[in-house]
Amino acid sequence: VFDVETVRRLLGSGRSDEAADAVLDAARAPGKWDEEAFRAGIQGVAGLERLLPPLEAALRGDDAGRRNAARSALAALAAPGGMPAARARLSALVRDDADPDVRLLAATALGEAGHRDGRPALEAALADRDPNVAAAAADALGVLGDPRAVDALAAALAAAAADPWRRVGLVVALGRLHDPRAIPALAAAGRDPNPNVAAAAAEALGETGDAAAMEALRGPAAAQDAGVRAAALDAGAALIGAAGGAPGWLREAARAGEAALARRFEARQDGCAALLLGAAGTSSAAVRLVAAATDPDHAPGVAAGLALLPPEVALAAVLPRLADAPPEARRVLAGALPPAATPDDVQRLLPLLGDDDAEVRAAAVEALSRGAPAAGVREALEEALGAPRLRAGAAAALGRLPDGAAALLPLLEDPDPGVRRAAADGIAHAPARCAAPPLVHALEREGDAGVRRALVAALGRAGGTEAVEALAPVARAGAPAERFEAVRALGGTRCEEALPPLLAALAEDDAGIQAAALHALGELGEPRAGRAVAARLDAGDRDLRREAAEALTHLAPPEAAERLLRALDDADWRVRLAAARTLARLDLPHMRDALRAARDADPDPLVRRAAAGALAEG
Amino acid sequence: MRPPFDDEAFRAWSEWLAEEYGLCFGPEKREILRARLEPRRAALGFDGYADLLFHVRFHPERADERDRLLPHVTNNETYFCREPGALAVIRDEVLPGLRRAMGSGGEIRILSAACSTGEEPYTLAIVAREALGSGAGRVRVTGVDLDPRALEVAREGCYGSHAFRGTTEAFRTRWFEPCGDVWRVRPEVRADVSFARANLVEPGWWRAFPRQHLVLCRNVLIYFDQQALRRAAEGLSRVLAPGGRLFLGHAETLRHVATPLSVERRPGAIFYTASAEGA
Numbered sequence: 001v002f003d004v005e006t007v008r009r010l011l012g013s014g015r016s017d018e019a020a021d022a023v024l025d026a027a028r029a030p031g032k033w034d035e036e037a038f039r040a041g042i043q044g045v046a047g048l049e050r051l052l053p054p055l056e057a058a059l060r061g062d063d064a065g066r067r068n069a070a071r072s073a074l075a076a077l078a079a080p081g082g083m084p085a086a087r088a089r090l091s092a093l094v095r096d097d098a099d100p101d102v103r104l105l106a107a108t109a110l111g112e113a114g115h116r117d118g119r120p121a122l123e124a125a126l127a128d129r130d131p132n133v134a135a136a137a138a139d140a141l142g143v144l145g146d147p148r149a150v151d152a153l154a155a156a157l158a159a160a161a162a163d164p165w166r167r168v169g170l171v172v173a174l175g176r177l178h179d180p181r182a183i184p185a186l187a188a189a190g191r192d193p194n195p196n197v198a199a200a201a202a203e204a205l206g207e208t209g210d211a212a213a214m215e216a217l218r219g220p221a222a223a224q225d226a227g228v229r230a231a232a233l234d235a236g237a238a239l240i241g242a243a244g245g246a247p248g249w250l251r252e253a254a255r256a257g258e259a260a261l262a263r264r265f266e267a268r269q270d271g272c273a274a275l276l277l278g279a280a281g282t283s284s285a286a287v288r289l290v291a292a293a294t295d296p297d298h299a300p301g302v303a304a305g306l307a308l309l310p311p312e313v314a315l316a317a318v319l320p321r322l323a324d325a326p327p328e329a330r331r332v333l334a335g336a337l338p339p340a341a342t343p344d345d346v347q348r349l350l351p352l353l354g355d356d357d358a359e360v361r362a363a364a365v366e367a368l369s370r371g372a373p374a375a376g377v378r379e380a381l382e383e384a385l386g387a388p389r390l391r392a393g394a395a396a397a398l399g400r401l402p403d404g405a406a407a408l409l410p411l412l413e414d415p416d417p418g419v420r421r422a423a424a425d426g427i428a429h430a431p432a433r434c435a436a437p438p439l440v441h442a443l444e445r446e447g448d449a450g451v452r453r454a455l456v457a458a459l460g461r462a463g464g465t466e467a468v469e470a471l472a473p474v475a476r477a478g479a480p481a482e483r484f485e486a487v488r489a490l491g492g493t494r495c496e497e498a499l500p501p502l503l504a505a506l507a508e509d510d511a512g513i514q515a516a517a518l519h520a521l522g523e524l525g526e527p528r529a530g531r532a533v534a535a536r537l538d539a540g541d542r543d544l545r546r547e548a549a550e551a552l553t554h555l556a557p558p559e560a561a562e563r564l565l566r567a568l569d570d571a572d573w574r575v576r577l578a579a580a581r582t583l584a585r586l587d588l589p590h591m592r593d594a595l596r597a598a599r600d601a602d603p604d605p606l607v608r609r610a611a612a613g614a615l616a617e618g
Numbered sequence: 619m620r621p622p623f624d625d626e627a628f629r630a631w632s633e634w635l636a637e638e639y640g641l642c643f644g645p646e647k648r649e650i651l652r653a654r655l656e657p658r659r660a661a662l663g664f665d666g667y668a669d670l671l672f673h674v675r676f677h678p679e680r681a682d683e684r685d686r687l688l689p690h691v692t693n694n695e696t697y698f699c700r701e702p703g704a705l706a707v708i709r710d711e712v713l714p715g716l717r718r719a720m721g722s723g724g725e726i727r728i729l730s731a732a733c734s735t736g737e738e739p740y741t742l743a744i745v746a747r748e749a750l751g752s753g754a755g756r757v758r759v760t761g762v763d764l765d766p767r768a769l770e771v772a773r774e775g776c777y778g779s780h781a782f783r784g785t786t787e788a789f790r791t792r793w794f795e796p797c798g799d800v801w802r803v804r805p806e807v808r809a810d811v812s813f814a815r816a817n818l819v820e821p822g823w824w825r826a827f828p829r830q831h832l833v834l835c836r837n838v839l840i841y842f843d844q845q846a847l848r849r850a851a852e853g854l855s856r857v858l859a860p861g862g863r864l865f866l867g868h869a870e871t872l873r874h875v876a877t878p879l880s881v882e883r884r885p886g887a888i889f890y891t892a893s894a895e896g897a
Contacts, residue, residue: 034876036848178645209625209645241648244622271650295780300693304653307620328689335656362660370620396663425663480678512676519672543675574630606625 004041011047020054020073027076028069035076048077049085056089059105071105075112087113091121094137100130107133111140116601118144123152126170135169142173147608148601150177154185164194171197175204178605180212187216190232195225202228206235209605211243214250221253233257237275246279246308254280262288271301278308285309286317294321294329303332311338319348327357334363339371346377350384353393361393369400382407392422399426405434412438412455417448424454428461436462440470453485460489467493472501484516491520499526506532515547522551530557537563542572549578556585568594573604580607584614621659621666623652631655631671639764640819640846641691654690658683688765693841694734698741698777699784701836703886704865705745708832711884712863713749713757716831719861725756727828729857731818731835733761736772736811737781738834740803743810744793752806760827762816769813775803818850829859836867844874851875858892865889 003022010019027033042048051073058070077086090113093106107125110118122144125137138156141149157170171189174182186208189201202220205213217239220232236250246254254261254276261280265273265288274292277285289305306314318333325333334357340346352364368377378401384394385407395411398404404426411423424442427434439462443455456474459467468490475486487505490498502524505517518536521529534557536548549567552560564586567579580598583591598611628648635641635651643651652667659670662683674680674687699705716726726746730739739761746757763769778800782790794801803811816823818838835854839847854864855877864879865887866872872879872890879890 032876032878037876206646209648238646238648241623241628241650241652242625242645271647275649300647300654301650303656304650307653307656308649331657331690335653335660359657359661362663363657366620366660429663429665484676484678512678515672515676574626577626606629 004045007042008045011045011050016047016050017054020051020058023051023055023073024058024066024069027072028065033072035072035079038073038076039079039082042077043081048083051077052083052086052089056093059093059102060099067101067105071109072112074106075109078109078113078115078118080113080115082113082115084117087115087117091118094121094125094133100128100133103128103130103133104136107136107140111143114144116144116146116148119146119149123149126152126156131163131166135166138166138169138173142176145177145603146601147177147179147181147603147605150174150179150181150185153177154182157185157189164192164197167192167194167197168200171200171204175200175207178208178210179608180208180210180605183208183210183213183216186213187219190216190220195223195228198223198225198228199231202231202235206238209239209242211239214239214243214247218247218249221249229253229257233276234272237272237279240275240279240304240308251279251281255282258282258285261285265292271304274301274305275308276305278305281308281310281313283313283317286313290317290321290333293332294325303335306333306336309336309338311341314338315345315348322352322360330357331359331363334360337363337367339366340368340374340377342374343376343380346374346380350380350390350394353384353397354387354389355393362396365393365397365400369397373401377401378404385411388416391416392418395419395422396426399423399428399430402431405430405432409434409438412442417451420446420448421451421454424451424458428454428457430461434458434462436464436466436470440466443470443474449479449482453482456482456485456489460492463493463495465495465497468495468497468501471498475501475505484512487513487516488520491523494524496524496526498524499528503529503532506536511541511544514544518544518547518551522547522554525554527555527557530555530560533557534560534563537567537570537575542575545570546572546574546578549575549582553578553581553585556582558586558588561586561588561591565591565594568598568602573607576602576604576607577610580610580614584617620652620656623648623655623667627667627671628652631667634671634675635691636843636846638819639688639692639817640842640850642841642843642846651691655687657690658687661686685766689767692734692765692768694765694768695837696734696737697781697784698737699789700738700741701868702784703868704834704836704889705741707884707887707889708742708865709745709749712832712889713746717750720831725758726832727830727859728757728759728832729827729830729834730759730761731816731833731854732838733763733772733813734765734768735777735781736761736769736775736813737777738836739772739811739813740775740793740807742832742834743807744789746810747807757810759811760830761811761813762818762827763813764815764817766815769815772813775808776800777803818853819846821849822853824853824857827857829862830857831859831862832865833858833862834865836865837870839866839870839872848875851877855879855892860892861894862892863889864892 006022007019055070055074058066074086077083078090090106090110094103097103110122122137122141126134128134153170153174160166174186186201186205190198192198198220202217205216217232217236220228223229233253240246258280261273261276277289286309289302292302314336315338318336322330322333340349349364349367352360355361381394381398384390395408399408408423408426411419414420439455439459446452459471471486471490474482490502502517502521505513521533533548533551536544539545564579564583567575570576595611595615599608602608632643655667659667664670674683728742733739739759743759761772776797793804793807795804833854851872879892881890
């Protein structure tokens with residue numbers, strides 16, 4: 001294990017070769033080399049640059065273990081926060097050293113180092129006369145993950161027509177950049193005549209994690225080669241979340257391969273196969289997924305697979321099993337309930353509103369109120385209000401229907417707190433705002449903590465001065481959970497009188513209340529909050545900086561422009577993302593350079609995309 | 619329609635689950651994560667997944683909601699006598715060696731890390747009885763997990779037939795008693811086992827436990843990202859007594875994590891050993 005004191009002492013006494021030996025011994029100990037500990041340990045050690053010549057010499061030595069150890073040590077020295085001289089030396093070795101083995105080791109070290117200064121030398125090495133060095137450079141660029149390498153990798157890919165293995169390496173590296181700008185090159189590689197290249201391209205398209213890559217998989221999914229088709233299907237499954245669903249061609253391809261998917265699912269229970277079975281959407285796939293859901297050790301992707309089934313297939317497969325499945329399985333199955341489309345669906349779902357399990361009840365509420373209401377759903381729910389067991393669930397569902405909230409106001413006086421809570425909750429989710437006075441009166445007389453919290457949320461939805469007057473005292477002095485809810489609800493009132501109580505909440509010590517206040521101030525959108533919110537961009541607490549940055553996207557105060565500019569360099573991606581969005585709204589000329597830099601080089605793909613969007617809007 | 623799980627919400631959720639619990643949901647598992655969060659989003663009536671995340675991060679009652687969420691986002695696949703190769707090494711080599719070293723008066727402490735619903739700790743208690751006999755000194759097995767619902771099941775000690783898919787009928791009959799349509803762990807085995815809550819990626823979790831002579835942490839680290847793996851490996855190393863053994867799942871390794879442990883190989887099992895002088 002690395003002993004920094006030994007290295008410090010040896011360097012201090014001019015014995016740099018022995019110091020390098022100590023580092024190399026540590027770096028070659030199997031399972032003991034802790035690069036992070038080494039990086040932390042050498043901070044501030046004087047004379048570190050004297051390690052470079054002996055480490056470089058080790059890179060050229062005959063002992064393979066020592067060569068690899070030298071690579072690891074140089075990578076650690078060249079890492080962010082380390083020595084610029086180490087990065088410069090490695091870059092020079094990659095570019096100019098006569099020994100291809102040294103160039104190769106230096107290239108992998110630059111990738112491992114993870115510092116973006118290494119990118120230019122690695123891009124140049126993509127054209128190295130030694131194919132192994134060029135392959136190592138491609139791999140290192142993938143490890144480095146600097147999106148600015150997309151163009152160089154794509155150009156190298158276009159120029160590597162004669163060498164399919166080199167193309168595979170370049171394709172893999174492009175996928176690891178997780179950048180949508182790689183999609184055109186990968187789409188072209190997906191049509192490569194070599195199946196290894198095409199399959200790697202399909203996999204890399206999945207790795208981009210970008211919805212735009214889905215369409216590029218359509219060709220590989222119809223390829224002659226079974227391996228390419230399988231890779232395209234798996235990549236398509238990986239992109240379902242990003243794309244917001246499975247496109248028709250993926251569903252067709254999954255149906256065509258259902259038998260193989262079913263065998264794979266039985267054998268490995270992998271989530272990808274579960275998703276593709278759901279995308280296939282056949283009754284047989286549904287039966288298989290439902291059966292898997294009732295297995296206590298069911299595959300992780302079963303719930304997601306069930307959710308992809310076409311509504312009519314899902315309902316037919318799920319409802320019959322909901323009655324007798326074990327509790328955990330019932331929750332999984334209920335989560336797959338589709339929106340009721342017909343009066344018959346409504347009647348079949350209604351009994352679940354009285355289920356003993358809260359998650360099953362909630363799923364039924366969603367199924368009955370989600371999307372376009374089915375014919376007769378409102379009448380059925382109003383009738384269900386008369387059935388004690390269904391009353392609370394029916395109230396929650398009614399509130400979510402257009403104009404359903406009016407029927408709920410009398411239920412705020414129901415003797416059952418569960419019903420009162422569901423009614424308040426329904427009003428809080430109502431598409432149309434309800435008048436505040438009945439809610440204020442209900443809050444004044446309510447003693448049940450759960451109902452009070454639901455009423456607080458409903459008051460936020462109602463909005464207006466009366467709601468603020470009722471919420472402010474709760475935000476100041478209610479029970480902890482009620483206070484939190486009241487602070488959040490004040491933001492929803494969209495009423496300027498909510499500003500003082502929210503600024504008071506922001507000044508509290510409790511980080512949770514501060515976060516709720518920041519969130520609410522953003523939602524409130526009152527420009528006078530800008531200065532107080534922007535000040536939180538300098539908070540030491542990452543979560544508060546995030547909430548402040550998010551809130552500023554709604555407020556966009558011009559006086560925060562310089563702070564936001566600094567926030568583009570924040571260590572946290574969400575702060576940078578929100579700052580880019582807000583700067584776009586401010587649209588000040590001198591911000592554009594900063595946004596261009598973020599678009600081109602931010603390490604986070606979402607920030608890059610937000611900056612690109614901001615520039616396009618501007 | 620269900621609310622969208624956009625890029626930002628997914629990133630925020632996957633980041634939080636990794637930081638808080640070491641759970642790794644890569645981009646390819648986005649739809650899987652969304653489906654797993656959906657029951658809690660619907661139950662709390664939130665319009666989107668970002669609101670649910672805000673709730674579990676900041677709400678004063680977030681601890682309760684996290685307890686309800688965890689069963690949805692963790693994998694609880696486990697059964698009795700899983701990975702018999704490792705169990706054979708424990709029965710035939712590790713436990714007899716420990717008993718010899720400690721003498722019949724010493725207590726052998728075994729930790730089952732991420733024990734889920736308890737099948738592994740009970741298996742270990744049974745294996746210890748098979749290896750050492752019931753009168754050969756005390757063995758104390760502790761099962762830890764971060765999912766409180768799973769721990770409730772573990773404490774109950776009742777299992778359906780599915781949990782016995784890796785065992786023989788004779789094993790079940792000897793160590794379990796029928797209880798309706800399930801099987802209950804016999805009282806003498808239950809007496810050797812206790813359960814506690816622990817999050818393996820939380821700094822210092824190991825301080826709550828005495829040093830353990832044998833630790834099993836199987837099929838857990840595969841779900842961890844590198845940072846969580848480092849934190850878990852540190853805790854697992856620290857909770858080991860001098861000379862203690864750590865068994866991972868057959869597909870797991872600490873090769874890319876620096877630890878003071880040395881690796882040993884046997885047919886059907888790989889395990890790590892702490893230095894006899896201690897960490």
